[in-house]
Amino acid sequence: xxxxxxxxxxxxxxxxxxxxxxxxxxxxxxxxxxxxxxxxxxxxxxxxxxxxxxxxxxxxxxxxxxxxxxxxxxxxxxxxxxxxxxxxxxxxxxxxxxxxxxxxxxxxxxxxxxxxxxxxxxxxxxxxxxxxxxxxxxxxxxxxxxxxxxxxxxxxxxxxxxxxxxxxxxxxxxxxxxxxxxxxxxxxxxxxxxxxxxxxxxxxxxxxxxxxxxxxxxxxxxxxxxxxxxxxxxxxxxxxxxxxxxxxxxxxxxxxxxxxxxxxxxxxxxxxxxxxxxxxxxxxxxxxxxxxxxxxxxxxxxxxxxxxxxxxxxxxxxxxxxxxxxxxxxxxxxxxxxxxxxxxxxxxxxxxxxxxxxxxxxxxxxxxxxxxxxxxxxxxxxxxxxxxxxxxxxxxxxxxxxxxxxxxxxxxxxxxxx
Numbered sequence: 324x325x326x327x328x329x330x331x332x333x334x335x336x337x338x339x340x341x342x343x344x345x346x347x348x349x350x351x352x353x354x355x356x357x358x359x360x361x362x363x364x365x366x367x368x369x370x371x372x373x374x375x376x377x378x379x380x381x382x383x384x385x386x387x388x389x390x391x392x393x394x395x396x397x398x399x400x401x402x403x404x405x406x407x408x409x410x411x412x413x414x415x416x417x418x419x420x421x422x423x424x425x426x427x428x429x430x431x432x433x434x435x436x437x438x439x440x441x442x443x444x445x446x447x448x449x450x451x452x453x454x455x456x457x458x459x460x461x462x463x464x465x466x467x468x469x470x471x472x473x474x475x476x477x478x479x480x481x482x483x484x485x486x487x488x489x490x491x492x493x494x495x496x497x498x499x500x501x502x503x504x505x506x507x508x509x510x511x512x513x514x515x516x517x518x519x520x521x522x523x524x525x526x527x528x529x530x531x532x533x534x535x536x537x538x539x540x541x542x543x544x545x546x547x548x549x550x551x552x553x554x555x556x557x558x559x560x561x562x563x564x565x566x567x568x569x570x571x572x573x574x575x576x577x578x579x580x581x582x583x584x585x586x587x588x589x590x591x592x593x594x595x596x597x598x599x600x601x602x603x604x605x606x607x608x609x610x611x612x613x614x615x616x617x618x619x620x621x622x623x624x625x626x627x628x629x630x631x632x633x634x635x636x637x638x639x640x641x642x643x644x645x646x647x648x649x650x651x652x653x654x655x656x657x658x659x660x661x662x663x664x665x666x667x668x669x670x671x672x673x674x675x676x677x678x679x680x681x682x683x684x685x686x687x688x689x690x691x692x693x694x695x696x697x698x699x700x701x702x703x704x705x706x707x708x709x710x711x712x713x714x715x716x717x718x719x720x721x722x723x724x725x726x727x728x729x730x731x732x733x734x735x736x737x738x739x740x741x
Contacts, residue, residue, distance in 0.1 A: 330400060331348065331398065331399070331400055332369070332372055333368055333369050333372040333373050333376075333395070334348045334366065334367070334368060334369070334398055335347075335348065335367040335368060335369050336348040336349075336367050337352055337355075337364040337365065337366060337367065337541065338364065338365045338367055339355035339357065339358055339362045339363075339364055339365075340362070340363050340364065340365055340640040340641060340644075341355060341358040341361060341362045341363075341640065342355060342357055342358050342362065344357055345367070346364075348367075351458055352364060352541075353534060353539050353540055353541070354539060360539070363538070363539070363541065363637075363638055363640060363641060364541040365541065365641075366398050366541050366542070366545060368396070368585070370585075370588050370589055373395050373396060373589065374589055374590075376395040377393070377395040377396060377589070378589075378591070379560060379591055382556055388409075388412040389404075389409045389410055389411045389412050390410045390411025390412065390446055390449065390546070390549040390552075390553070391404040391407070391410075391411075391449075392411075392412075393549050393552045396545075396548075396552065396585055397450060397453075397545055397546070398450075398454070398541075398542055398545050399450065399453050399454060399457060400457055402453075404453070406481075406482070407449055407452070407453070407478070407481060407482060408439040408440075408445065408449065408477065408478055408481045409439065410438055410439060410445040410446055410448075410449040410478070411438070411445075411446060411449075411549055411550075411553060412553060413433065413434055413435050413436075413437045413438060413553070414433075414434050414437065415431055415432070415433050415434075415553070415554060415557040415558070415703070416431065416432045416433075416434065416672065416674065417429065417430075417431055418430035418431065418432060418672060419671075419672065420671040420672065421667065421668070421671055421672055421684070422702075424671075425687070425688060425691050426691070426698045427691065427696070427698060427700065427701065427702060428698065428699050428700055428701050429563065429701035429702070430687075430701070430702050430703075430704070431554075431558070431563060431701075431702070431703040431704070432668070432672060432674050432684075432703075432704050432706055433550065433553075433554055433703055433704065433705045433706060434674050434676075434706050435550060435680075435705060435706060435707050435708070436674075436675065436676055436677070436680060436706055436707070436708050436709030436710070436711075436712075437709070438474075439474075439477060439478070440470075440473050440474045440476075440477040440478070440501060440505075441473075441501075441708060441709035441711060441712060442470040442473070442474055442630075442680075442707060442708035442709065442712065443470075443547065443550060443575060443705065443707040443708065444470040444471045444473075444474040444475075444547075444707075444708075445474045445477070445478060446546040446547050446549050446550060446578075447471065447474070447535075447537055447542075447543040447544070447546040447547050447574070447578075448471070448474040448475045448477070448478040448479075448535065448546070449478050449546060450542055450543070450545060450546030451463060451475065451478075451533070451535040451540070451542060451543060451546065452475075452478045452479050452481075452482050452484060454533070454542050455479075455484060455533035455535075456482060456484070458533065460484070460532065460533040461484060461485060462484065462485040462486070462487060462530075462532040462533065463475060463479050463484050463485070463486055463487075463532060463533040463535050464486065464487040464488070464489075464523060464526065464527050464532040464533065464534065464535065465488065465489070465523060465534070465535035465536050465537075466488075466489040466490070466512075466516070466519045466520040466522070466523035466524075466536060467488065467489070467490055467494075467519075468490070468491060468494060468516055468571070468629045468630050468631075468632055468633070469490060469494045469495055469498035469499075469629055469630055469712065470498065470630050470679075470707075470708055470712065471535070471537060472488040472489075472490055472494075472498065472502050472507070472509075473498045473501035473502050473505070475488065475507075475535050476488060476501065476502045476505035476506065476507035477501065477505045479505075479507075480505040480506050480507075485508075486502075486505070486506070486507040486508065487507070487508045487510070487526070487530075487532060488502050488507045488508065488509045488510065489510045489512055489519050489520075489522055489523040489526070490502075490509065490510070490511055490512065490519060491511075491512055491514060491515055491516050491518075491519045492511050492512060492513055492514070493629065494511070494629065495629060495712060495713045495715070496715075497711060497712050497713060497714060498712055498713075499511075510522070515624055515634065516624060516632065516633055516634065516635075517621070517634060517635045520536065520538075520635075520637070523536065524536070524539075536637070537572055537574035537575075537637070537638065538572045538573065538574060538636065538637020538638045539637060543574055543578075544574050544575075544577045544578040544581055544638070544641065545578070545581065546578070547574060547575050547577075547578025547579070547582075548578040548579065548580075548581040548582030548585065549578075549582065550578070550579060550582065550705060551566070551578070551579050551580075551581075551582025551583045551586070552582045552585070552586065554566065554703055554705075555582075555583065555586050555591070555592055558703075560586070560591055560592050561592075562583065562592060562594075562596045562703070563596055563700075563701035563702055563703045564596060564597060564696075564700040564701045564702065565596055565597045565598070565599055565651070565687075565690075565696055565700060565701070565702040565703070566579060566583075566596045566597075566598055566599070566702070566703045566705065567598075567599040567601060567683040567684070567686055567687045567690075567702060567703070567704045567705065568598065568599070568600065568601065568683050568705045568707070569601050569602070569628070569630075569631050569679050569680065569681075569682035569683045569686075569705075569707055570600045570601060570602050570609055570631060570642060571602075571606075571630055571631035571632065571633040571636070571679070572633045572636050572637050572638050572642075573609065573636045573637070573638035573639055573641060573642030573643075574637075574638045574641070574642075575707065576598065576600050576641075576642050576645045576646070577638055577641030577642050577644070577645050579598060579645060579705070580595070580598055580641075580644065580645030580648065580649060581641075581645075583595040583596060583649075584648075595648070595649050596649065596703075597649050597650050597651040597652070598645050598646055598649040598651035599646075599651055599652055599653075599654065599683070599686055599687065599690055599695070599696070599702075600642065600645070600646050600651065600652070600653045600654075600686075601653075601654055601655070601656065601682050601683050601685065601686025601687075601689075602631060602653070602654075602655045602656075602682070603626035603627075603628050603631060603632070603655065603656065603657070603658055603661060603682060604626075604655045604656065604657045604658075605623070605624075605625035605626030605627075605628075605632075605657075605658055606622055606623065606624050606625060606626045606628075606631065606632045606633065606634055607622065607655040608620060608621070608622045608633075608634065608635070608636055609636065609639070609642060609643065609653055610653045610654065610655040612639075612643070613643070613646070613653040614653070619636060619639050621634050621635045622634045626658055626661075626678075627658050627661070627662075627678050627716050627719075628658070628661055628677075628678035628679040628682055629678070629679065629713070630677070630678075630679035630680075630707070630708060631679040631682060652690065652695045654686045654689050654690050654693075654695065655686075656682065656685040656686055656688075656689050658678075660685040660688070660689070661678050661681060661682050661685050662678070662716065662719055662720040663685070663720070664676075664681040664682070664684045664685035664688070665677075665678065665681050665710065665716070665717060665720040665721075666720045666721060667684075668681050668684055668706070669710070669720075669721070674706055675709060675710035675711070675717070676706040676707075676708065676709065676710050677708040677709060677710050677711075677712040677713045677716070677717075678713060678716050679707060679708060680706045680707045680708040680709070680710070680712075681706060683704045683705055683706065683707070684704045684706070687702055687704055725737050725738055725739055727739075
């Protein structure tokens with residue numbers, strides 16, 4: 324089914340992030356015909372048209388507390404989205420303790436673990452499902468370390484689409500349970516994420532399913548950018564100096580930048596925040612490339628933060644641009660610091676994030692310690708997934724409960740009173 328510009332007036336087309344070739348918006352495109360799979364596309368918007376449909380005032384009067392309040396900035400036909408899962412408009416908490424402990428002027432925590440399937444990936448999946456329906460597909464498919472898969476399955480189930488999901492065999496049980504409960508046909512691949520992605524790519528091409536793979540499909544970052552639109556609006560369009568985000572494939576950080584860039588182009592904010600990209604030292608291709616000023620190289624996937632354990636990122640150009648264009652920075656933190664971050668955010672702020680979700684906060688701690696972030700600056704940490712996604716590592720971070728016989732005198736002998 325071919326879509327033309329007249330169907331979606333605010334879309335101008337695509338631009339390849341590698342060769343810069345512009346393509347008119349005439350049909351479904353995933354990557355640049357000239358550059359192949361590495362030619363990830365940007366979606367180009369007509370901001371004059373968009374500006375007539377969205378503004379600070381229109382948002383102030385919009386009762387839709389979901390990401391669909393920003394549909395004027397999405398690559399979709401105009402339609403009602405009330406039947407979709409209510410994705411987005413997650414809370415932005417001002418830190419009561421952690422910011423002071425770090426000596427920061429201000430720290431905010433964006434808890435995207437409160438989305439319908441408990442991760443930020445719902446933002447991409449909601450848009451993917453909308454686009455699949457728009458194009459007439461009945462099946463949507465992707466490869467994932469876990470969150471993208473469970474969010475794809477849940478959002479698709481709501482709208483009656485079939486899903487075929489490919490996950491590496493190390494995918495956490497909580498995420499597998501979600502996919503299966505949502506009715507997905509799940510293929511557990513005996514291999515790492517790279518092999519999982521390649522199998523999904525081949526299957527999608529052969530069987531003609533809609534491709535939700537975030538590193539390939541440019542629509543995905545357009546859904547993820549709504550987290551930035553919300554952060555800006557929740558801060559009265561005065562975003563913090565920095566926004567920290569955990570990085571795996573590169574699609575989420577790409578979307579974070581795109582959201583702020585859109586608002587800047589529309590004149591709704593006066594600057595784009597500096598973006599801090601955070602990875603685990605056990606899997607840090609972006610950090611390594613930035614440090615060595617060299618192209619990305621495949622790296623081992625040796626981190627407990629499964630959602631960012633991606634040794635061969637599929638969206639490198641957009642991710643690197645997000646940091647460079649915003650004058651941000653890259654940092655990597657060890658898994659031990661990630662577990663500490665889980666415990667600290669839970670105990671001191673009441674936010675329960677999975678390892679990949681709290682890696683952003685661990686990175687902020689490291690960036691403050693190294694002088695990248697100054698004490699007189701403000702920071703927003705995006706917590707991208709719920710800790711209930713990975714209770715095994717949550718228990719590693721939290722420790723064991725106190726065991727006691729049902730007797731008050733025995734209770735007084737325990738560590739409860741030490």
